[in-house]
Amino acid sequence: MKLEHHEWALEHLETHLQAAVDLELWTIPFYMSAMYSIKDRNSKAYQLIRTIINQEMLHLQCAANMANAYGYSPKISTPVYEGTYIPHLNFSLDPPESTAPYKPYTAEIGPLDELHINAMCLVEIPEFDTSLKNIALQTKIEEYGSIGAFYQALRIGASLLKKDIRGGVRQVNYFTSFYRNMPDMIVTDSGAKGFDQVSLLIDLITDQGEGQCKVDETIPKVFQNTADDIEPAGDHFTKFNQIKEEGGANGNLLPETFPTKPRGEYTEEDKQLEHILIEQFTQLTALLEGLFRGENPENFFPIMASVGGAIRNCWEHGVTPKFR
């Protein structure tokens, strides 16, 4: 349902910010699983996905920082990976000609194959409506035609409530030194000045990947990774599309992935590896929520890193990663 500007309240903004956190979080295990399924860590696909995962983590941090600036600490829940459902994205609202090349796809956890690279492209598909004239605030996140429209609406909504911004509240800052050209990645000011910072974070998210405008595929210098990205100017969609295109028809040339076995053939060790991953990811979600709630969990990063090892360990044993 469309909202008029005067109807827009903090609770609507919180809903939108929580949705942003949900979506950013959803991508991370999905992309990580695809990346760690690739045998050759030196392959271009592996390295490109790695850079995108790093930026998804940054986007999660940005979304949480924005939420905390408005007094809302986001909830972190283990994402659901079922069927073709990707949270808050309704591809039926996109022009069919833009999404057709990326179907069929799956939203279930799996190795880097055609179905999964299609899903990854769809998540990052650019906003084709460059005018953004029709952006309107909605009560339900699913009513946005694209993630680009969602973030533009979020910007409008955030602007309407700029008086509620309080700088320096529960801000997390892990990535600054990877973006030497970026002024700041946290909201330190309140009110209108704080909104300028919020708006900058939205620009960062949209220009790096989600909602990137099709007419300008290059990430502005200010948002480019300066440390460890093999293609710092490339947005997420461009990178995923490159992997898909280089994979050729039916994904025949995608890099080799670890063979998987059916669940029925899992050994006790396999089941244990699956269990370890679920346990560590559950722990990670709790730590993340604590992190964004202003705590300073000592073992946050070790657990986050351990999840990566656990995913890799699953694949190396033929086990498809599970997160819940």
Place this chain on the structure above:
Amino acid sequence: MMNKKTVFRVHPTVNFARFGTSEDYILSPETSAGLPQKGTAVTGGLPIKKGTENTPVTSKDLRDTQGNLKKQAARFRIFAYDADCTSTYPSGDGVEVTLGTKLPDGRVVKDLIWSCHLANKKAAAYNVVNNKGIEAYADGQVPQLRNPEVHGTIDSVYRLNRLMIDPGPRAIRAKPREFADFSRCSQASCVREKGKIEPLPDYPIRFPEDTNDELFEPSGPLDTLGQMLTDDKGRLLVLSASGNAVGQYDEYGVPIQMTGDLNNVGWFDSAADGPVKVTLVFEDDTTEEAFGAWVVCGDPAYAPQIRNVVSVWDDVYNMFVRDLDLQPDLYGEVPGEAEKRYNPHYKPNFTQDIQPVFIACNLQRWTANLPPLALEAHKSVVGISEDDDPNKTIMAALNFIRNPNADETNIGTPLMPLSLGAAGTSFLTVTKTQYFLMEQWSKGHFDKGEVCKLGAGEALDVASMANCLGGRYVPGIEVSYTIMEKDIYIQDWSTSGAGPFRIKHYPLTYDGLKKDTPYLSSGWIPLHDMTDGLQPGDVSKFMAIPWQTDYNSCSIHATAINTDGVNESNGAESTLYWSWPSQRPDAVYVAEEVYNNVLPKQQWSIRGPGTYAVNPASAATFQDPLQSVQDWDKIGIIIQGINVESDTQTYSPELYLEVQSQLTAPGDATDPVPGWPFNANPPKKKRGCPHK
């Protein structure tokens, strides 16, 4: 014990004496850097107080009362072994033999006749080729000669007379506590049959001032390569020279400018290396010669407890395992297979084989500007115990270790080690043996408990080499890539009685000496099927000249420095990484700035006047190479907090802090240390052709 034939071996097989400007000295460490030591909170790697068996130094032992940096003496001991037909490794036995030791066969040691021959062939040798490493010697090729303006071939008398530093051999008796100086003005001597010392008045001693009327001597004359003496038990102590360097003047009377890091024309330094031998004299006047060792005199240890992830020990052990059948149960032939391979049933010991890598990982924070996330991760790595399920740890699937068997040397983050690699590669990898042992641990195939299988002499070999920089020999700190060449070692180590890791001595008889003819030749080079042993100077000649310019410059670099100027890494062209973070400290915590064990901001190890860098790529260095030759001894030393002596506070053993720096005082303005990742200034654009 010793009821069979007894053989005598000197340990450590390769030992390191280190420069110092003081006449006083401490002893090189006999424990391995960073590793826990029984009964104390002090970790391994600290030098030993002079005159003691194994008392670690404190911060007040590092300089003399005038503030001069003390030298580190390399202490050699003799061990007796029962000799079967073949030796295995580790042997686990060996008993130290000193003056007065009575052997089981009744022989009593009356005297020990030690001899050593140090030389420095750097200026007469070939260039170090930065991005080629040892490959510069492949296919029958050799690099360009150093000092090419000095006419002649590599072995010409003209060149060797002018460019080689050779004081000749020296021999001393332990019983009367004799002393010898490898100086220009002392006489050479050697050991003949029955332990008789023979003076060599005709030995062609060579020093730079013999052929240069005047030399630029910023830290005094280069007139000695070191000294040798014995302790009260008859063990040998080899002391290095002061570490000074001298340069020639050009035709305008100006000191020849140093134009690079590795191969400076017209310069000499006082590094050296050479064979160590000992003849045991028994009370019945019979004698027996031990299997000798090798001493290398070089750079100070600025961070002696900060363990290298890959040390010289790791590289030498890896080579002996893979190429010289050190432990066939670990790596060897498999029936029915053409190639040797690692034994999938081999069980490493967690404490001995796995934990040292984890400890090294965590210690890097004390000498490098690691980001907070890395510190958290490393803390988690070092927290892994032998009782942990590897699959539940941060090291599960070795997900963050660069695999030396795969093509991964261009992958930087998030793989470890995140420091620069060997020549031609962007990043460092652990050795194949280190990786295999960790793989076994990762699979749960490992033993628990502290099981030291090494004999006392073998433990000295490990400790000596484990305290030196490995992996990245570009060209290195103590030794270069040649230390991994099997051609330099006694290859029949198992049957000859020599035991492993022993550099083969080129036979030097010291007969037919002529004062005008150099005795030593240019010596051994790699990849040329030369297996008749090394001459004095054949280890250090592959190092930079002078040593200070390389130490100075090898702080932080972009990866392209290793790969022909082209960035092949998965990171930005300008991202900076550490060259030798454990052995050449970059960013440190100054003890005087720590309060209540709260860490201050990091400082560059090399800082203060003359170090301010316009480009972050040259931070933490003396901007003028000449200053590195003059001020290297003012750099501070990083040691464990518990051994920092302070009148006002005590420090936690968890901390490793810089002490005794003479470069700045607390509160002085210095270049700030940014958090990693940080970047060099963008490269200048290449000029296009103006006619196009």
